[in-house]
Amino acid sequence: MLTNHAKLMQFFSVANEVTGRKKLQKMIYILQKCGLPFEEKYEFHFYGPYSEELTLRVEELCNLGFIQEKKEDKSNYFQYHYTITNDGEEFLHQFAMDMPEFSGQVEAMKGKSSRFLELVATMLYFDGLSPEENVAKVHTVKPKQKYTDEEIQEAQFFIKWLRH
Amino acid sequence: MSDWFTYQSEKTRLKVHFIYYIIKRNRRKETDGYTYMAYKDEQLHEEKVFKDPVHRYVHVKDRVIWDLISAPEFQRLRRIKQLGTTNLTFHGAEHSRFNHSLGVYEIVRRIISNFEGRPHWNSEERLLCLCAALLHDLGHGPFSHSFEKVFKLDHEYFTQQIILGDTTVNKILERVDKGFAQNVSDVIAKTYKDKLVVSLISSQIDADRMDYLQRDAYFTGVSYGHFDMERILRVMRPMEDQVVIKYTGMHAVEDYIMSRYQMYWQVYFHPVTRSAEVILSKILHRAKVLYEDTHYTFKLEPTHFLSFFNGNVDLKDYLKLDEGIVSYYFQLWQEEEDAILSDLCERFTNRRLFKYIEFNPNLQMNEWMELHRLFMQAGIDPDYYLVVDSSSDLPYDFYRPGEEEERLPIHLLMPNGELRELSRQSEIVESISGKKRTDHKLYFPNDLVEKMENSAMKERVEEILNGQGDVKNAN
Numbered sequence: 001m002l003t004n005h006a007k008l009m010q011f012f013s014v015a016n017e018v019t020g021r022k023k024l025q026k027m028i029y030i031l032q033k034c035g036l037p038f039e040e041k042y043e044f045h046f047y048g049p050y051s052e053e054l055t056l057r058v059e060e061l062c063n064l065g066f067i068q069e070k071k072e073d074k075s076n077y078f079q080y081h082y083t084i085t086n087d088g089e090e091f092l093h094q095f096a097m098d099m100p101e102f103s104g105q106v107e108a109m110k111g112k113s114s115r116f117l118e119l120v121a122t123m124l125y126f127d128g129l130s131p132e133e134n135v136a137k138v139h140t141v142k143p144k145q146k147y148t149d150e151e152i153q154e155a156q157f158f159i160k161w162l163r164h
Numbered sequence: 165m166s167d168w169f170t171y172q173s174e175k176t177r178l179k180v181h182f183i184y185y186i187i188k189r190n191r192r193k194e195t196d197g198y199t200y201m202a203y204k205d206e207q208l209h210e211e212k213v214f215k216d217p218v219h220r221y222v223h224v225k226d227r228v229i230w231d232l233i234s235a236p237e238f239q240r241l242r243r244i245k246q247l248g249t250t251n252l253t254f255h256g257a258e259h260s261r262f263n264h265s266l267g268v269y270e271i272v273r274r275i276i277s278n279f280e281g282r283p284h285w286n287s288e289e290r291l292l293c294l295c296a297a298l299l300h301d302l303g304h305g306p307f308s309h310s311f312e313k314v315f316k317l318d319h320e321y322f323t324q325q326i327i328l329g330d331t332t333v334n335k336i337l338e339r340v341d342k343g344f345a346q347n348v349s350d351v352i353a354k355t356y357k358d359k360l361v362v363s364l365i366s367s368q369i370d371a372d373r374m375d376y377l378q379r380d381a382y383f384t385g386v387s388y389g390h391f392d393m394e395r396i397l398r399v400m401r402p403m404e405d406q407v408v409i410k411y412t413g414m415h416a417v418e419d420y421i422m423s424r425y426q427m428y429w430q431v432y433f434h435p436v437t438r439s440a441e442v443i444l445s446k447i448l449h450r451a452k453v454l455y456e457d458t459h460y461t462f463k464l465e466p467t468h469f470l471s472f473f474n475g476n477v478d479l480k481d482y483l484k485l486d487e488g489i490v491s492y493y494f495q496l497w498q499e500e501e502d503a504i505l506s507d508l509c510e511r512f513t514n515r516r517l518f519k520y521i522e523f524n525p526n527l528q529m530n531e532w533m534e535l536h537r538l539f540m541q542a543g544i545d546p547d548y549y550l551v552v553d554s555s556s557d558l559p560y561d562f563y564r565p566g567e568e569e570e571r572l573p574i575h576l577l578m579p580n581g582e583l584r585e586l587s588r589q590s591e592i593v594e595s596i597s598g599k600k601r602t603d604h605k606l607y608f609p610n611d612l613v614e615k616m617e618n619s620a621m622k623e624r625v626e627e628i629l630n631g632q633g634d635v636k637n638a639n
Contacts, residue, residue: 001551001552002525002552002554004556005525005554020567021566021567021570022567022568022569022570025570039316041312041318043320043354044353044354044355045354045571045572046359046406046571046572047569047570047571047572050570050571052561053556055561055564055566055571056555056556056561056601056602057554057556059556059601059602060554060555060556060602060604063600063602064524064525064526065526066526074568076568077567077568078567079567079568080567087526090529091525091526091529094529094533114569118569126355137355140355140357141355141357143357144405
């Protein structure tokens with residue numbers, strides 16, 4: 001019963017505030033790949049793994065008044081900020097889910113740029129490949145981002161840390 | 165006399181010889197012709213056409229496409245309905261994934277023929293696009309959305325398995341070129357290097373959506389869902405990494421966005437279809453629970469479901485399961501000892517669906533919990549008979565411009581060569597994109613509520629359910 005909604009509410013409660021839809025998309029994906037039981041279905045899009053299901057579910061949580069979305073006009077695009085509301089806390093109180101601890105990962109990801117999280121999420125998307133193939137695939141699917149070797153190394157390190 | 169006979173028989177012998185010679189020569193010509201032509205370039209002697217109610221004709225000239233259509237894994241799509249349980253609401257909606265796949269192929273074929281010779285278009289990618297279009301839904305199973313949710317599967321994974329595994333489709337693709345199957349799989353998975361190729365098959369305005377919107381409108385019989393596809397195809401322009409729309413075609417695209425919006429509410433999100441989908445998912449859940457319960461013995465051993473229950477579905481098992489098999493089990497499970505499984509199967513088979521009310525999990529949280537308690541007390545298991553269904557439980561979406569770099573939107577190509585996101589240019593699209601698009605419904609079997617013996621309890625349940633007017637009849 002709304003278990004997937006409750007899991008996301010747990011995330012918003014832990015994260016406190018999330019800035020940017022793209023960042024939100026990548027954070028949930030990365031947590032999923034760390035074994036956390038988020039069930040939103042992801043597909044590979046232009047900017048890395050993306051879940052339409054997550055977009056819609058977050059919209060539902062906003063419309064229900066469980067989270068608040070603030071829209072900021074950045075002249076050629078909008079940026080969105082998400083925070084949990086009192087009603088949201090109340091809902092979570094009633095439907096708290098038994099989930100492993102993930103506040104450490106969330107804190108670490110909040111400190112990273114969305115570009116970096118896009119890289120991490122993309123590398124995790126192809127984690128079935130060998131490390132060399134993985135890097136090659138990242139360059140194939142994202143030639144425009146021009147990720148540097150340092151960034152890739154940092155991402156590999158970050159993934160190891162996340163999954164330890 | 166004898167000379168005359170000898171002469172005649174010699175004449176006949178020569179005649180026969182000559183005919184043989186001609187036949188042989190022609191045969192050699194044919195086989196020689198084939199050896200000179202690579203499989204990937206091979207064309208059928210005559211163009212084949214499939215009559216299609218949406219695109220009039222689907223044209224096939226490539227031998228590779230013709231062979232793929234005949235492959236058992238592709239023919240299997242005939243036995244899987246495009247819209248799952250929608251035919252319980254719109255009886256016309258019996259069309260299969262096979263119809264749709266041919267339709268997507270045909271649209272891509274037309275787009276490509278418009279693209280020939282334009283900048284950014286690499287004509288070497290032609291066959292790859294056609295194969296990816298034809299095979300993009302190959303991994304769908306029966307009622308795949310419910311199966312995916314309950315058994316945590318992903319049809320795209322199976323599409324890749326079929327394309328890359330030990331299958332007829334794989335053999336055909338590998339005959340084209342070594343590594344060709346992998347490329348087809350990458351295009352479908354959207355991870356292929358040429359983004360333009362990917363965007364033909366999947367983007368916010370792609371061949372897949374353009375086919376299913378029109379086809380689903382046609383077969384359900386609704387009057388929404390129509391738009392001028394010919395016009396859209398004419399104004400599509402290939403760019404370096406995506407297809408964009410020439411600005412003069414904006415109104416045709418507005419119509420397409422509108423049709424997507426209408427189809428969502430009128431067909432895909434129809435509450436009756438969702439009711440059937442809820443029951444279907446609960447049947448699968450229940451069967452799995454019973455399988456895991458060592459004390460329960462099925463009258464009909466669920467052979468075809470075993471690997472689904474165990475969570476290790478291999479390709480062979482997956483390909484064996486089609487809608488015929490699923491309805492066979494549902495039919496026979498009506499005789500099972502377990503009251504819940506047999507009841508749910510009877511409901512699904514005979515279309516005795518759940519009723520529903522509009523439901524707000526925030527404002528009605530207390531009532532919901534009270535209902536849960538009352539159902540338990542009345543012996544109606546709320547896990548199976550009191551179900552919330554949300555818009556996010558569906559595999560369809562609306563057009564949304566989104567945040568920058570969240571997801572690629574539709575771009576218009578302006579006269580000065582700039583790209584503009586569609587909703588920034590079109591007021592109609594902007595206003596649809598801003599609309600509230602979510603809802604939640606609570607499904608329950610009204611017939612069981614009516615049969616509740618404790619009259620005080622029944623009264624209270626009905627009071628809650630009728631709180632916002634009459635219970636909606638989902639039949």
